[in-house]
Amino acid sequence: xxxxxxxxxxxxxxxxxxxYALTAISYDDATVAPPESSExxxxxxxxxxxxxxxxxxxxxLPELLAAARAGALTEQExxxxxxxxxxxxxxxxxxxxxxxxxxxxxxxxxxVWVKARANxxxxxxxxxxxxxxxxxxxxAGYLSPEKAPYDHWLNEYERGASTEMLDEFFDALQAKIVPxxxxxxxxxxxxxxxxxxxxxxxxxQAELARRVMRRMQVDPAHCAMGESAHPFxxxxxxxxxxxxxxxxxxxxxSSLYSVVHExxxxxxxxxxxxxxxxxxxxxxxxxxxxxxxSRFYENYLGRSLPFLRSLWPDLVELFPTQLAxxxxxxxxxxxNRAEPSLIRTEADELTYSLHILLRYRLxxxxxxxxxxxxxxPGAWNALMKxxxxxxxxxxxxxxxxxxxxSMGDIGYFPSYALGSAYxxxxxxxxxxxxxxxxxxxxxxxxxxxxxxxxxxxxYGTEKEPGWLVENACGEPFDPACFAxxxxxxxxxxxxxx
Amino acid sequence: xxxxxxxxxxxxxxxxxxxYALTAISYDDATVAPPESSExxxxxxxxxxxxxxxxxxxxxLPELLAAARAGALTEQExxxxxxxxxxxxxxxxxxxxxxxxxxxxxxxxxxVWVKARANxxxxxxxxxxxxxxxxxxxxAGYLSPEKAPYDHWLNEYERGASTEMLDEFFDALQAKIVPxxxxxxxxxxxxxxxxxxxxxxxxxQAELARRVMRRMQVDPAHCAMGESAHPFxxxxxxxxxxxxxxxxxxxxxSSLYSVVHExxxxxxxxxxxxxxxxxxxxxxxxxxxxxxxSRFYENYLGRSLPFLRSLWPDLVELFPTQLAxxxxxxxxxxxNRAEPSLIRTEADELTYSLHILLRYRLxxxxxxxxxxxxxxPGAWNALMKxxxxxxxxxxxxxxxxxxxxSMGDIGYFPSYALGSAYxxxxxxxxxxxxxxxxxxxxxxxxxxxxxxxxxxxxYGTEKEPGWLVENACGEPFDPACFAxxxxxxxxxxxxxx
Numbered sequence: 003x004x005x006x007x008x009x010x011x012x013x014x015x016x017x018x019x020x021x022y023a024l025t026a027i028s029y030d031d032a033t034v035a036p037p038e039s040s041e042x043x044x045x046x047x048x049x050x051x052x053x054x055x056x057x058x059x060x061x062x063l064p065e066l067l068a069a070a071r072a073g074a075l076t077e078q079e080x081x082x083x084x085x086x087x088x089x090x091x092x093x094x095x096x097x098x099x100x101x102x103x104x105x106x107x108x109x110x111x112x113x114v115w116v117k118a119r120a121n122x123x124x125x126x127x128x129x130x131x132x133x134x135x136x137x138x139x140x141x142a143g144y145l146s147p148e149k150a151p152y153d154h155w156l157n158e159y160e161r162g163a164s165t166e167m168l169d170e171f172f173d174a175l176q177a178k179i180v181p182x183x184x185x186x187x188x189x190x191x192x193x194x195x196x197x198x199x200x201x202x203x204x205x206x207q208a209e210l211a212r213r214v215m216r217r218m219q220v221d222p223a224h225c226a227m228g229e230s231a232h233p234f235x236x237x238x239x240x241x242x243x244x245x246x247x248x249x250x251x252x253x254x255x256s257s258l259y260s261v262v263h264e265x266x267x268x269x270x271x272x273x274x275x276x277x278x279x280x281x282x283x284x285x286x287x288x289x290x291x292x293x294x295x296s297r298f299y300e301n302y303l304g305r306s307l308p309f310l311r312s313l314w315p316d317l318v319e320l321f322p323t324q325l326a327x328x329x330x331x332x333x334x335x336x337x338n339r340a341e342p343s344l345i346r347t348e349a350d351e352l353t354y355s356l357h358i359l360l361r362y363r364l365x366x367x368x369x370x371x372x373x374x375x376x377x378x379p380g381a382w383n384a385l386m387k388x389x390x391x392x393x394x395x396x397x398x399x400x401x402x403x404x405x406x407x408s409m410g411d412i413g414y415f416p417s418y419a420l421g422s423a424y425x426x427x428x429x430x431x432x433x434x435x436x437x438x439x440x441x442x443x444x445x446x447x448x449x450x451x452x453x454x455x456x457x458x459x460x461y462g463t464e465k466e467p468g469w470l471v472e473n474a475c476g477e478p479f480d481p482a483c484f485a486x487x488x489x490x491x492x493x494x495x496x497x498x499x
Numbered sequence: 500x501x502x503x504x505x506x507x508x509x510x511x512x513x514x515x516x517x518x519y520a521l522t523a524i525s526y527d528d529a530t531v532a533p534p535e536s537s538e539x540x541x542x543x544x545x546x547x548x549x550x551x552x553x554x555x556x557x558x559x560l561p562e563l564l565a566a567a568r569a570g571a572l573t574e575q576e577x578x579x580x581x582x583x584x585x586x587x588x589x590x591x592x593x594x595x596x597x598x599x600x601x602x603x604x605x606x607x608x609x610x611v612w613v614k615a616r617a618n619x620x621x622x623x624x625x626x627x628x629x630x631x632x633x634x635x636x637x638x639a640g641y642l643s644p645e646k647a648p649y650d651h652w653l654n655e656y657e658r659g660a661s662t663e664m665l666d667e668f669f670d671a672l673q674a675k676i677v678p679x680x681x682x683x684x685x686x687x688x689x690x691x692x693x694x695x696x697x698x699x700x701x702x703x704q705a706e707l708a709r710r711v712m713r714r715m716q717v718d719p720a721h722c723a724m725g726e727s728a729h730p731f732x733x734x735x736x737x738x739x740x741x742x743x744x745x746x747x748x749x750x751x752x753s754s755l756y757s758v759v760h761e762x763x764x765x766x767x768x769x770x771x772x773x774x775x776x777x778x779x780x781x782x783x784x785x786x787x788x789x790x791x792x793s794r795f796y797e798n799y800l801g802r803s804l805p806f807l808r809s810l811w812p813d814l815v816e817l818f819p820t821q822l823a824x825x826x827x828x829x830x831x832x833x834x835n836r837a838e839p840s841l842i843r844t845e846a847d848e849l850t851y852s853l854h855i856l857l858r859y860r861l862x863x864x865x866x867x868x869x870x871x872x873x874x875x876p877g878a879w880n881a882l883m884k885x886x887x888x889x890x891x892x893x894x895x896x897x898x899x900x901x902x903x904x905s906m907g908d909i910g911y912f913p914s915y916a917l918g919s920a921y922x923x924x925x926x927x928x929x930x931x932x933x934x935x936x937x938x939x940x941x942x943x944x945x946x947x948x949x950x951x952x953x954x955x956x957x958y959g960t961e962k963e964p965g966w967l968v969e970n971a972c973g974e975p976f977d978p979a980c981f982a983x984x985x986x987x988x989x990x991x992x993x994x995x996x
Contacts, residue, residue, distance in 0.1 A: 019546030022539065023520035026527050034531070038720040039739030042519065045777060046736075049516030053550070223535040239543075242536035280542060 006069035115408035152369035155413030171481035190496030202254035233260035235267035266299030273459035293421020308442035423484040503566035612905035649866035652910030668978035687993030699751035730757035732764035763796030770956035790918020805939035920981035
């Protein structure tokens with residue numbers, strides 16, 4: 003007779019298989035599936051998702067978890083039990099018919115959102131958003147009756163996050179960044195960007211992507227690159243991770259930095275410990291911790307001068323005419339320039355966090371019932387003016403720009419900023435322990451990867467985000483660190499006194 | 500309460516979903532998965548296959564099928580019941596432990612075969628082949644005790660096929676082809692092939708592939724092309740079919756004819772009737788009928804002079820230097836030339852069927868116990884000499900060349916030849932009803948596709964191969980037709996009196 007833990011492992015292996023199938027199908031969909039093939043894919047995914055759901059709800063999970071907890075558990079086993087229990091509780095506390103209805107609602111809402119954005123028609127999307135907000139508020143009551151609804155969802159997307167923590171974090175950010183941005187616009191030295199927009203041949207861009215992945219030591223035996231409309235990373239399992247890129251023929255930095263970003267995600271998944279394979283702990287700890295890694299590589303390493311210096315011979319070899327008369331320092335300044343803009347996904351490193359701050363404030367008010375869905379566009383536009391100094395010309399470029407809310411994801415945005423913040427704090431620590439600039443200039447990612455593997459990657463979901471940050475940084479999360487990092491970097495870049 | 504037929508449909512939908520998942524995973528594996536990612540894929544596929552198996556054996560299928568049969572069934576429903584019953588019977592008549600053991604045996608045998616072929620070491624493979632032959636003989640006893648073992652397996656791979664039918668077919672073929680080949684070698688006029696082997700740029704080969712698919716009216720909204728080591732077609736469902744090709748930089752006809760061949764398979768799957776979607780009848784009727792379509796497009800249409808004439812302007816546009824000084828008639832002759840060779844997959848249209856004839860005779864003797872596994876290489880080499888006049892220099896180029904036997908597929912080869920034969924008979928009928936040469940010369944595949952859709956494609960697995968052949972040809976299978984077709988074509992091509 004297998005032990006309860008052995009039976010749980012068997013269920014985890016089966017969950018892995020359904021996850022694998024759904025991942026393979028989604029990856030195929032995003033990369034190579036023919037355009038009008040969604041119907042059968044939807045039918046197949048519905049059956050597989052239902053089977054996965056039954057596996058969670060009809061395998062006697064609560065009894066097995068209780069029996070496992072009654073015995074002696076290793077640290078890893080206890081973490082498996084913890085994660086399975088969380089997933090089970092969530093499924094069992096939500097009425098099945100509400101779950102199905104919400105699935106249908108968000109599926110419709112996404113279609114409505116696509117059209118609303120295209121037609122700049124917020125009014126058509128508002129009723130759906132209202133239903134989504136109402137459902138999320140109600141579900142928070144089912145799942146965490148002791149918490150404010152927004153606190154429940156923050157913690158759902160990033161274990162340990164709360165409005166208390168994020169208020170402090172975003173307030174510190176606002177206090178530093180808003181005046182810094184004003185100074186840059188008033189006193190900052192000019193940055194040359196003319197050379198960015200020209201013809202960058204796709205074959206050379208693809209070769210650059212391959213060389214960057216090799217330099218970052220992303221193992222090609224276990225990680226392949228595809229193309230999709232929006233770049234992403236997906237893990238089949240630790241032995242098979244995929245990243246995608248999207249080539250902009252007029253701007254090679256677009257694909258370059260998406261490859262560095264996605265490779266950061268990929269390195270994390272490729273280096274979770276073997277012992278976690280096929281368990282519910284097998285992949286990265288959270289959205290925030292994952293973004294801390296991707297942004298670490300993209301912004302803290304990839305946009306640094308030493309990294310660009312080491313890449314410069316490749317860049318000049320691949321793009322000799324495009325980079326004729328350009329200095330490496332000019333490229334460095336160009337890929338780091340800061341300017342207020344309307345669209346989050348196109349924002350630079352400095353202003354990006356203000357876009358997130360805005361969404362955090364609005365989500366918090368929406369979930370507290372202090373802001374109605376009708377009032378949202380006005381509040382959005384006013385806050386854009388306050389924080390970034392820009393006038394929003396249309397809702398399409400304002401509160402309709404992101405897909406997240408239409409998918410039901412409220413409380414997800416802050417983890418992007420938390421990722422940058424975790425990363426900045428890891429950078430501070432790493433610089434004390436490694437000659438980071440020297441390694442980057444030599445193109446040697448070995449010690450950098452090993453540092454992150456030892457402190458973060460190996461643990462998968464076994465440890466919680468707060469533990470991982472403290473383990474990597476030698477101190478608890480410091481909400482001020484990221485703002486300090488930005489201030490130091492941008493003061494130097496723009497030659498502010 | 501759902502009716503038995505409704506419950507069966509629900510099971511069929513679930514079987515579809517597992518088929519879809521396994522197809523997506525296999526397609527990914529063959530096209531874009533990173534090289535060392537097979538471990539997790541194997542784990543996931545084992546879980547999904549087991550779930551699919553349980554669905555067949557633990558869903559009360561025999562009771563549902565009996566209940567469905569007790570009511571009034573439409574023709575389609577009766578066919579669904581027939582196919583489900585066949586699959587169930589097969590699974591239930593085979594002891595589960597023998598099934599698992601055979602799965603393990605063939606998995607090992609494939610690995611052993613790869614090494615045996617590489618090292619020209621038949622002795623290392625022979626014990627595995629012996630076990631495979633023994634198992635297949637024993638299983639034939641479980642499944643069709645009333646039949647000779649080889650007759651069981653022929654009928655398994657191609658419903659309706661038997662040694663009686665195939666003896667007549669292959670005897671007719673041998674009587675015509677062996678002397679014809681001798682006359683070609685002795686008296687046939689020379690065919691120019693010098694221009695085939697040069698540099699054919701891959702980008703232009705890919706563009707040619709796209710144009711050929713468009714001309715054949717393969718709908719790009721529902722059919723995408725990928726690259727793999729060996730070309731194949733796979734259907735996710737009728738709304739999503741994939742073909743692959745493999746580019747030979749030194750021979751553009753390799754990819755050209757694989758694209759035409761696989762597009763023939765794809766057209767069949769893309770045009771099964773909507774009413775069959777998500778049922779067990781949704782895809783092509785059999786291996787033989789499928790090959791009849793792919794070979795129809797590849798050999799009867801694609802290698803015809805009118806088709807090449809209509810493609811000629813594209814060929815000259817894409818390959819101006821490569822085809823300078825070449826006439827279309829010379830390309831036609833070159834892609835149809837016949838010469839005895841050692842390897843089946845590289846054989847021309849005329850000699851290909853002799854390679855199959857050889858395998859048929861040897862399999863028949865093996866399964867009847869008239870030939871031992873030890874005697875196989877000698878028998879192979881002697882028959883190659885008799886039929887093709889070639890001396891086999893090594894088992895690697897002889898009886899070790901094909902993967903099929905190592906996978907347990909004995910009785911599968913004849914369906915390749917049956918496909919050509921069905922197709923030749925369809926061609927004879929189509930030529931009476933359509934101005935085929937005129938349509939090909941005009942590049943108009945519309946009426947050709949419509950003819951095959953009406954008579955073959957729409958029926959999926961609802962009808963059996965024999966019915967489909969008779970429906971398309973207006974007469975039962977004619978074992979002499981293919982040999983007559985070859986004789987006529989090659990007599991003209993080689994200017995034989």
